[in-house]
Amino acid sequence: MIRKLIIAAVLVPAVWFGTAAMHFPPIFQKMFVGYVLLGLTVFLLLDAPPLPAFTGWKALVVLIGFYAVLSAIYIGGASFLPQYDPTVEKGKIDKIVKPKMETPDARKAKLEEMVKKSEELQAKTATLLAGLEKLAPSVPEGGKPGGGAQAVSAGSGDMIARGMEVYDLHECYNCHKIGGKGSVKKRGPILDNIGNLLTQDDIKKKIFDPTYLYADGFEKEHKKGLMPDKYKELMSDEEVSALAAYLATLKNQAVETPKPVFVKSRVDHGFIVYGYVRDKAGKPIPDLPILAKPLKEGRESHEGKTNKEGYYEIFLHIHNEDSGTKIVVSAKDAKKEITATYNPEDKVTKRQAAVDLVL
Numbered sequence: 001m002i003r004k005l006i007i008a009a010v011l012v013p014a015v016w017f018g019t020a021a022m023h024f025p026p027i028f029q030k031m032f033v034g035y036v037l038l039g040l041t042v043f044l045l046l047d048a049p050p051l052p053a054f055t056g057w058k059a060l061v062v063l064i065g066f067y068a069v070l071s072a073i074y075i076g077g078a079s080f081l082p083q084y085d086p087t088v089e090k091g092k093i094d095k096i097v098k099p100k101m102e103t104p105d106a107r108k109a110k111l112e113e114m115v116k117k118s119e120e121l122q123a124k125t126a127t128l129l130a131g132l133e134k135l136a137p138s139v140p141e142g143g144k145p146g147g148g149a150q151a152v153s154a155g156s157g158d159m160i161a162r163g164m165e166v167y168d169l170h171e172c173y174n175c176h177k178i179g180g181k182g183s184v185k186k187r188g189p190i191l192d193n194i195g196n197l198l199t200q201d202d203i204k205k206k207i208f209d210p211t212y213l214y215a216d217g218f219e220k221e222h223k224k225g226l227m228p229d230k231y232k233e234l235m236s237d238e239e240v241s242a243l244a245a246y247l248a249t250l251k252n253q254a255v256e257t258p259k260p261v262f263v264k265s266r267v268d269h270g271f272i273v274y275g276y277v278r279d280k281a282g283k284p285i286p287d288l289p290i291l292a293k294p295l296k297e298g299r300e301s302h303e304g305k306t307n308k309e310g311y312y313e314i315f316l317h318i319h320n321e322d323s324g325t326k327i328v329v330s331a332k333d334a335k336k337e338i339t340a341t342y343n344p345e346d347k348v349t350k351r352q353a354a355v356d357l358v359l
């Protein structure tokens with residue numbers, strides 16, 4: 001009996017730590033240890049002195065009693081374990097799945113309603129225009145005040161209403177503010193004056209490719225990729241055009257919408273040098289003019305400026321055939337020369353080089 005106890009005393013920790021090393025969940029570890037203990041009990045029982053033999057009806061009572069005790073232990077023990085209520089579990093699953101299931105349907109219904117509305121409006125405009133045409137056939141084509149050179153086409157009112165709907169539908173207001181409404185946490189820029197800063201075309205490009213430009217003062221958010229780049233997949237051309245048309249009408253100069261900074265042009269039309277300028281102690285130097293000069297005839301130099309973090313980015317117009325061109329980057333009396341090498345066939349990888357300067 002002592003020997004059996006010793007074996008169990010060795011086995012229990014061995015099984016416990018062995019299963020832990022194999023990354024079994026704790027409940028399994030406990031189960032394995034339980035089996036060891038069960039085995040121990042069985043072996044100990046084998047050592048027990050034999051009971052007197054039962055015969056006749058006594059044997060029957062003892063047998064039934066034995067099963068009754070065993071069943072009581074099992075049922076009683078099991079009721080201590082966590083119980084699963086299928087209705088509760090179903091409720092939980094529904095909670096997760098339902099919103100996902102409903103959204104596309106709800107969206108579709110919303111969209112259909114919008115399309116209908118816009119069709120109705122279009123019909124109305126057409127009749128109105130026809131009426132106008134009758135009244136004043138010689139009205140010259142003209143833009144709205146403030147509309148600039150852009151001709152305002154017949155459906156533009158609809159288009160702008162539709163753009164507002166797209167703005168709501170895609171929840172741009174989660175991060176942007178227009179007319180004082182929207183994002184409370186200032187995740188993204190206020191857009192009230194965006195029409196004075198970006199063309200419709202640039203707005204479209206920004207929505208479909210957020211890396212296309214960034215709002216001044218939002219470099220960090222831009223680097224983190226805060227503005228989602230999912231709209232290209234989610235929006236139709238019609239939607240993005242309407243949205244851009246709407247945003248381009250926002251020209252409230254009283255509100256400070258940050259200037260756009262263009263970072264991306266077509267890959268094969270440029271090369272970006274970027275980096276940090278710091279002093280010898282490693283402190284960033286802000287607001288420092290910095291010049292990037294390609295050492296090739298006919299290729300223009302460009303100037304940039306470091307931001308608060310001492311970071312700068314300069315876009316140079318050098319083309320496919322210019323691979324191998326040397327570029328001198330300089331600020332004050334610090335200077336570095338690099339060679340812009342890239343594969344002219346590769347139209348995807350960004351062409352750029354990091355150049356850090358120490359003053």
Ligand code: HEC
Nearest residue numbers: 170172175187188189214215218221222226227258259260
């Ligand atoms: C999760 C937040 C978020 C959402 C949602 C979002 N944006 Fe942005 N957006 C930003 C941030 C942050 C910036 C500034 C950094 C940058 O330009 O990348 C920005 C910048 C912009 C700019 C440039 C503003 C400027 O002053 O140059 C435009 C335009 C814009 N967003 C339009 C939209 C539109 C339209 C939608 C909806 C389809 C949208 N955004 C949805 C976060 C968001």
